[in-house]
Amino acid sequence: MSEPTDCAREVDGDGDGGGDGDGGACLDVDGARIPFRPGETVAVALLRAGIVALRSSPAAGMPRGAFCFMGACQECVAMVDGELRQTCLTPAAPAMTVTLTDRP
Structure with missing residues (x-):
């Protein structure tokens, strides 16, 4: 998982640090700053950041996600x-704190 250092930059997901005019903001996910676009849900922002396992299943401990x-x-x-x-x-909002517990 990459940790962007400047979430005020525009983010378009292509990894070049440029943007597509959507603007940028960040979620705090377990201490990491994860960028999101206006109108995105938390799950979409996490998926775009490469975070697919959000928790573990209670019985088998297998990864679970959106x-x-x-x-x-x-x-x-x-x-x-x-x-x-x-x-x-859940719509993503600036400075929102997300805690992913019991991840594999």
Whole structure:
């Protein structure tokens, strides 16, 4: 996982540090700054940053992450600003704190 140092820069996901005019902001994910675009959910921002495992399954300890992206499966649950939330339904916001617990 890369850690961007300047989330005020525009982010377009191609890794060159440039942008596409969408602007940029960051989430705090387990201490790392993860950029997101306006209108993205937390799950989409994490996926774009290469973070696919958000938690472990309780029984087998297997990795779990966003699957349906519409709130039906609840596989994307994480602590967001101190509350357990479905990241696929949670709009990303500047300075939001996300804690991914029990990851494999």
